[in-house]
Amino acid sequence: MDEMHSGAADTAGSGPAGGEHPGKPGGPGLPRPLLDEFARRLHGRLVLPEDPDYHAARTLWNGMIDRRPACVARCRDEDDVVAAVNFARDNGLPLAVRGGGHGVAGQAVCDGGLVVDLSEMTDVDVDPEGRTVRAQGGCTLADLDRATQRHGLAVPLGVVSATGIAGLTLSGGMGWLRRKYGLSCDNLVSARVVVADGRVLTANADEHQDLFWAIRGGGGNFGVVTSFEYRLHPVGPEVFLCNVYYPQEHAAEVLRACERHLADVPGEAAPLGVLGRIPAVEAFPEAVHGKPFVALLAVSCAAGEGAAEEGERALRPLRQITEPLCDLSEAVSCVQAQTFLDEDYPDGMFYYWKAVNAPGLGDELIERLTAHAAAAPSPDSTIDVWYQGGAMARVAEHETAFANRGAPYLFGIEANWAQEADSERNLAWVRETFADLRRFSTGGVYLNFPGFLEEGTQLLRAGYGGNYERLSAVKAAYDPGNLFRFNANIQPSARPSA
Numbered sequence: 321m322d323e324m325h326s327g328a329a330d331t332a333g334s335g336p337a338g339g340e341h342p343g344k345p346g347g348p349g350l351p352r353p354l355l356d357e358f359a360r361r362l363h364g365r366l367v368l369p370e371d372p373d374y375h376a377a378r379t380l381w382n383g384m385i386d387r388r389p390a391c392v393a394r395c396r397d398e399d400d401v402v403a404a405v406n407f408a409r410d411n412g413l414p415l416a417v418r419g420g421g422h423g424v425a426g427q428a429v430c431d432g433g434l435v436v437d438l439s440e441m442t443d444v445d446v447d448p449e450g451r452t453v454r455a456q457g458g459c460t461l462a463d464l465d466r467a468t469q470r471h472g473l474a475v476p477l478g479v480v481s482a483t484g485i486a487g488l489t490l491s492g493g494m495g496w497l498r499r500k501y502g503l504s505c506d507n508l509v510s511a512r513v514v515v516a517d518g519r520v521l522t523a524n525a526d527e528h529q530d531l532f533w534a535i536r537g538g539g540g541n542f543g544v545v546t547s548f549e550y551r552l553h554p555v556g557p558e559v560f561l562c563n564v565y566y567p568q569e570h571a572a573e574v575l576r577a578c579e580r581h582l583a584d585v586p587g588e589a590a591p592l593g594v595l596g597r598i599p600a601v602e603a604f605p606e607a608v609h610g611k612p613f614v615a616l617l618a619v620s621c622a623a624g625e626g627a628a629e630e631g632e633r634a635l636r637p638l639r640q641i642t643e644p645l646c647d648l649s650e651a652v653s654c655v656q657a658q659t660f661l662d663e664d665y666p667d668g669m670f671y672y673w674k675a676v677n678a679p680g681l682g683d684e685l686i687e688r689l690t691a692h693a694a695a696a697p698s699p700d701s702t703i704d705v706w707y708q709g710g711a712m713a714r715v716a717e718h719e720t721a722f723a724n725r726g727a728p729y730l731f732g733i734e735a736n737w738a739q740e741a742d743s744e745r746n747l748a749w750v751r752e753t754f755a756d757l758r759r760f761s762t763g764g765v766y767l768n769f770p771g772f773l774e775e776g777t778q779l780l781r782a783g784y785g786g787n788y789e790r791l792s793a794v795k796a797a798y799d800p801g802n803l804f805r806f807n808a809n810i811q812p813s814a815r816p817s818a
Contacts, residue, residue: 350390350411361403364396364440377437378429381482383670384743385426389416392435398512398520398546401436405544406518408434409803416806417544420460421484422665424673425770427806436544438486446471451552452509457486457545464550465655472623474555474654476501479592481659489548491539491768491808492722494730496619496657497555499582499590499710505536505722506715507551515543516799524549534794537722538784539767540807541791542798554623556654560631561619563648563660564639565604568595568612568693572686575705577641578616579681582707589635591618593705595693598645608645612694616641619657628652664700665736672735672747674754674771677727677764681705685760689731692753697745698737703753706730723785724764731757732769767808780808789813 359366367377368391377392390413393404408415414433420442429435438458446453448471455464462481468474476497478488485504493504501507510524513531521543523532534542566574575593582591593616600609616638620631628651639647652660665671678685693703706729713725733753735746750771767783781788788810795802796812 350413354411355391358393358403358407362393362395362400364394364400367392367394378435380426380429381422381665381667381671382424382426383668383740384672385429387426387429387431389429389435390432392418392437394437394440396440398514401438401514401544401546402518402520404434404436405514405516405803408436409516409518409801414806415803417540417804419484419486420458420463421482421487422480423484423487424671424768425772430806438544438546441546444468446473446552448473448552452549453552454547454549455485456547459485461485461488461658462655465658468552469557469654471552472554472557473552475550475552476504476507477658478504479658480661480665481655482662482665485548486545487540488768490535490537490545492537492766494706494708494712494766494768496590497553497621498708498712499587500621501553502711502715503722504550505720506712507553508532508536508548509551510549511535511545512547513543513545516801516803520546530794531798534721534791536720537787538791538794538810541795541804541810543804555621556623556627558628558651559620559622559654559657560628560635561617561650561652561657561660562589562591562635562638563615563617563650565598565608565613565615565645565647566642567645568614568690570642571595571614571690572681572683574614574616574641575681575686578638578707581637582709585634587710589618589620589631590710591616591638591707593617593707594702595689595705596696596702597699599699603648605646610699611645613645614690617661619654669700670735670737670740670743670746672750672771673732673769674750675730675732675766675769676754676757676761677724677766678729678731678757678760679727679762681729682760685757688756688760692733692749692756695749696735697742697749698735700736700738701746701749702732702734702736704732704734706732717785718787718790721784721787721791723783723787724766727762727764730766732766733757734769770808773808780810783808784810 414430416430416435418428418437441456441458444455444467461477461483478495489504598608598611622630733750735750737746765783792813795810
């Protein structure tokens with residue numbers, strides 16, 4: 321359920337279409353004096369293949385990814401980012417951008433090129449009176465939550481605290497507050513962007529408006545975002561976490577009851593339905609280990625004194641649909657609520673995710689969801705039902721680059737497995753499930769869950785919808801040479817935007 325700055329695979333084919341590790345050694349041989357000169361210009365440091373920390377610098381959260389860059393620029397500040405972008409452009413190096421957290425497609429590292437690593441750029445500055453926060457591009461959700469919750473405020477972010485804010489925001493950003501306060505990109509007020517020619521631009525409602533429009537849903541196509549300024553909302557500090565697991569044979573009853581509940585309380589909590597198998601871990605009663613479940617997960621959105629009690633009352637109907645396998649719901653701090661899924665996504669496991677929008681929950685569709693969930697090769701895999709609507713649907717389709725806002729459901733197909741030898745079976749399960757569920761879709765995918773973008777332009781046009789051509793024109797204006805191509809890559813149009 322997580323994202324990284326560069327978002328997804330390069331449409332030219334840099335992603336591992338068949339699940340193989342793509343790590344190709346080599347790359348352009350740069351003279352050592354040139355590298356030494358570049359290293360001296362950095363306030364951070366340049367990591368080279370012979371350095372002892374090179375392996376750590378190139379290793380990503382997703383164990384599927386094994387790429388070997390020529391060098392990694394661990395940036396300390398915006399000047400370092402400018403120097404790195406200029407160095408890659410001037411020397412014809414492939415350029416990837418690494419933010420603060422998870423990126424399932426793994427395009428934060430490229431073979432034989434330069435990685436601009438922002439992970440040490442984690443400053444957060446909160447303005448509680450103005451209800452805004454500025455965070456550097458290497459921050460994770462945890463960095464932002466810790467700082468904003470000191471003031472009882474929150475940014476609508478994702479659902480796992482190790483997620484990087486950059487990739488999450490640039491391709492949309494769906495989390496626990498999406499129906500109440502919108503997507504992460506909807507709450508972006510301003511950003512600092514290093515573009516392909518090395519300029520540092522401020523993008524907001526008044527400056528570089530075309531760029532500001534594009535970075536709210538158009539991915540990492542337009543430059544390196546060194547800082548994000550967000551609007552803040554009162555949430556917590558205590559919230560109620562709905563975390564209830566029902567027998568999977570009740571999937572239709574549970575999912576539809578949740579749908580009816582949201583119709584009665586529009587724009588409040590944003591539940592996540594999950595179909596999977598109970599893991600054999602201490603948090604769950606031993607009697608239900610391994611049982612197929614349909615879960616409803618949600619975090620209340622209330623703020624101030626009594627917020628958790630108010631949240632418990634609001635979410636209680638989701639916990640009383642039928643007899644549960646177990647109910648782990650509880651009042652927790654807002655920061656704790658953001659972390660409760662973290663253990664499900666450890667570093668080094670193998671991940672491959674796709675997603676598809678759908679207009680409703682018909683009988684046949686729910687039957688297919690249940691059948692596919694039961695067929696998953698890995699006990700750690702799930703199919704997730706994201707209930708959309710509310711605030712995220714009230715933003716006009718062309719107001720930001722994020723498309724397909726009107727779809728009431730998004731189905732996330734998550735293959736998560738522990739052994740490399742099982743990769744082929746897990747990849748096949750996701751692809752077969754995705755192909756089947758697309759029969760029920762009226763269009764649209766979520767490009768933070770892109771697989772490896774094997775379908776190229778077809779998938780991109782589904783993801784960007786009617787905004788694709790405008791995005792292509794903005795791309796031509798700010799990155800005509802397609803320097804920033806390790807993402808859900810938009811080809812620049814022949815004529816730049818005005």
